[in-house]
Amino acid sequence: MKIIKLDAIDSTNSFLKELGKNSVLENFTVAVTSNQTNGRGQQQNTWASKPFKNLTFSVFTRFKNLGIHQKKHLNFAISLGIFDAISTENLPKLSIKWPNDILSENKKLCGILIENSIKGSKINSSVIGIGLNVNQIEFPDHIKSVSSLKKETEKEYDLDPLLSKIISKIKERITLLNDKQFQHLENDYLNVLYKKNIPTMFKDSNNVLFMGMISGVSKEGRLQITLEDDLIKEFDIKEVAIL
Known part of the structure; x- marks a missing residue:
């Protein structure tokens, strides 16, 4: 695993994608910044984050033989990896909101953006952007239903060990994905899916x-x-x- 630390960048996803155009990226190359100025989320949304308070990073990963039709299992693997990494932090009612937001009760802790590189009928590789609210406790008034690890646990977190733990757990879930353990991933995902079987x-x-x-x-x-x-x-x- 190679970790590239950036002082400030518009988007770690954009950085890794551009880097990959000019060089062969090592599997699980990580770009992390303490100050992301134009983070991107699902549906053209932006990801706002206070500098030096949170984890804003992207991970490059290749796949052995992952079909486009198996894309949902990639989503399961990534969201479960992050869920696994923070599930030991005594966060109230931790869940995954479809497709891949991580919530504590009904408040968003983490957003994920997966951008795939397609070759034929296969997903050749992905750049996975992750924004996790860690030590930030104040958020803009217009952002509703949002929280952080510190707000929920009243603990201050060291960002580097937390990053390493998240990458390790994502690797474990990607191993299941590459081993075609699709039903395992789906069962685990559905077990923690927000509002499942609730009116x-x-x-x-x-x-x-x-x-x-x-x-x-x-x-x-x-x-x-x-x-x-x-x-x-x-x-x-x-x-x-x-x-």
């Missing part, structure tokens, strides 16, 4: 509210919601919000 209010892309229960994730990675008439409907990430 919940949702909002669709037309701003229509409806009740249902999260029942699983489809082969294509869509969220499966069981409606009041027992019909199971599937949604892509831009098609539904969990309220």
Whole structure:
């Protein structure tokens, strides 16, 4: 594992992707910065983080023989790796919100952005961007339902050992992925999935509210919601919000 420490950068994902254009990256190369100025999240969202307080980093990894159709299991592996790393910190009601936010109760601790390099029908490699709120305790007023490890545990964290632990746990989950332990990954993911089998209010892309229960994730990675008439409907990430 090679760790590249950057003083300040717009995006560690962009840095690793650019670096990979001009050189052969060692597997599990990590780019980490104490000051990310333009972090990116899902659906063109930005990731705001106070300098020197949190972990903002990206990981480059290759795969042995991972099909595009197995993409959801890559998502399971990465989110579970981070979940595993912080699950010993006595965080209340730790869960994974579909597709890959890490929550304590209903407050977001961590966001993940996975950008894949495709070759034919295979995912050749990925750059995985991770933003974990660690020691930051104050957040902008417009950012709702967000927290940090320190806010939840009242402990100050040393960032370097925490980073090493997260990378180690991600490696363990990627090993399961490369060994085709897909059902193992899926079972573990569904066991900690936020709001699974709990009656919940949702909002669709037309701003229509409806009740249902999260029942699983489809082969294509869509969220499966069981409606009041027992019909199971599937949604892509831009098609539904969990309220």
